[in-house]
Amino acid sequence: MNDRDRQAITVIPPTHPLRGRVAPPGSKSITNRVLLLAALAKGTSHLTGALKSDDTRYMAEALRAMGVTIAEPDETSFIVTGDGRLRAPAAPLFLGNAGTATRFLTAAAALVDGQVVIDGDAHMRKRPIGPLLTALRSLGIDASSETGCPPVTIRGTGGFAAGRVEIDGGLSSQYVSALLMMAACGSGPVDIVLAGDDIGARGYIELTLAAMAAFGARVEQSASSWRVAPTGYRAVDFAIEPDASAATYLWAAEVLTGGAIDLGVPATAFTQPDARAYELIASFPHLPAVIDGSQMQDAVPTLAVLAAFNETPVRFTGIANLRVKECDRVAALAVGLSEISPGLGREEGDDLLVASDPSLAGRTLPASIDTRADHRMAMSFALAGLKVHGITILESDCVAKTYPGYWWALGSLGVALEGDVPEQA
Ligand SMILES: O=C(O)C1=C[C@@H](OP(=O)(O)O)[C@@H](O)[C@H](O)C1
Ligand SMILES: C=C(OP(=O)(O)O)C(=O)O
Known part of the structure; x- marks a missing residue:
């Protein structure tokens, strides 16, 4: 056959x-955002109404591999306990064909002190991630990929300098969401500026901003840029639609x-x-x-x-x-x-x-x-x-x-x- x-x-x-x-x-997009934000927060967050599927399992497994404690008391909940840090995983993170997990974790990996390799299945290995890597490099982060698609390697130093980063979101709005979420964990404010074509679905950026706000972030938005304050995240209870x-x-x-x-x-x-x-x-x-x-x-x-x-x-x-x-x-x-x-x-x-x-x-x-x-x-x-x-x-x-x-x-x-x-x- x-x-x-x-x-x-x-x-x-x-x-x-x-x-x-x-x-x-539950919403895939929201589940994978709040899993990451809860993992970056200090304390315990209860996420209810969550999606349990391949995409969210890959996200949760990857966060566990980076030292986050995630309990699953029932079919639609995650209890996430973090200490505000992600640690270098012992092995490459395999994320199947989960675009959200792959893009969001590629940016978040820049907060790790050590090397993170992010890989996916044969389909994911054809999905572009170059613009996100270029943006991370402009923030001084060592981020590379041989093909412009996964696998990607990020060699972080546990943080990054404040600054301004341009991102072309024409191929995927997920690059912008990924940068927004990691930017709140910097040492100073970060300006994220859209370059090139407009983003396809703006609504996904709104979804990201709403989730970030719920976890305590402060973002000033203008037509084509965002200023993210270095608030980090606080643990909260969050109901996923x-x-x-x-x-x-x-x-x-x-x-x-x-x-x-x-x-x-x-x-x-x-x-x-x-x-x-x-x-x-x-x-x-x-x-x-x-x-x-x-x-x-x-x-x-x-x-x-x-x-x-x-x-x-x-x-x-x-x-x-x-x-x-x-x-x-x-x-x-x-x-x-x-x-x-x-x-x-x-x-x-x-x-x-x-x-x-x-x-x-x-x-x-x-x-x-x-x-x-x-x-x-x-x-x-x-x-x-x-x-x-x-x-x-x-x-x-x-x-x-x-x-x-x-x-x-x-x-x-x-x-x-x-x-x-x-x-x-
Ligand atoms: O941010 C998100 O949660 C998503 C953004 C969209 O992708 P692109 O931004 O790659 O178009 C969408 O297709 C995907 O299913 C989920
Ligand atoms: C494009 C999709 O997913 P992702 O980019 O998150 O892999 C989708 O779910 O239709």
């Missing part, structure tokens, strides 16, 4: 609208089947960028002709699969950096959609054009979706399986990156799944 054909799940279109209650897991990107699959499943799924939280309660997708999803089958995905990037795969069943075609713009996520999502979406029906998805430059064909619903169109081990490909193409017979998701276990319970969530709503469906824990 070809590796990508493993763990195949075929989704059987339900004959009824999906109804029921499914709570999405549910994951907005995970919520998009449930919102889409609801409108695709004309059902009613109670997420236990209103769309307006989310502070994460992908919650902006709610209004668009609610407008189905009248999605607009052009969707700028730049401020809700992780929701684009959900919206693109939804667009296939829209009444009119949809062009997705502002999504160039989807090419450097877990896979090249612009290409993967175009190929996957066209696997269902030739020409359904097409690339034009960095835009994605979805042809849209409501008459696809109810037809049998056997398609094996190559997820490229990308959780968002698996979760979004499963939505096509709610409407079309014959949709098979390959490497379906990749959902463990951010939503390990995804297949059970669909099952609990009455969706029949065939193939390598994991047993519920």
